[in-house]
Amino acid sequence: MDDGLLGMVEYLAGVLNIANLVLALVAGGLALSLLKVSHQQKELRPWKYLIIVLLLFMVEEILGVLRAFGVYNSPYLTHLIPSAILGLLIAVLVVEKQIA
Numbered sequence: 001m002d003d004g005l006l007g008m009v010e011y012l013a014g015v016l017n018i019a020n021l022v023l024a025l026v027a028g029g030l031a032l033s034l035l036k037v038s039h040q041q042k043e044l045r046p047w048k049y050l051i052i053v054l055l056l057f058m059v060e061e062i063l064g065v066l067r068a069f070g071v072y073n074s075p076y077l078t079h080l081i082p083s084a085i086l087g088l089l090i091a092v093l094v095v096e097k098q099i100a
Contacts (some may be wrong), residue, residue: 017068024061027054043099049092056085 031054066072
């Protein structure tokens with residue numbers, strides 16, 4: 001592959017990783033704003049689990065950006081965090097079923 005094209009691909013990958021990081025931070029901000037609303041109404045109790053899911057997603061995306069730039073690499077966290085996300089999503093379904 002041409003060196004210019006390879007440089008452009010690496011540049012684009014970096015830009016997309018930074019955009020991914022910004023979106024993850026937006027997800028974290030959204031989770032914190034939802035936390036205020038979920039305390040006010042009982043039927044929004046499953047949202048508390050979804051807030052934790054959003055925060056774990058934010059951490060997962062930040063770790064992905066750090067791995068892409070070679071700052072930090074942990075093979076364990078990249079498996080544990082998605083497993084925790086899946087477990088919490090199942091808990092959301094159970095809690096929602098109990099409310100309904």
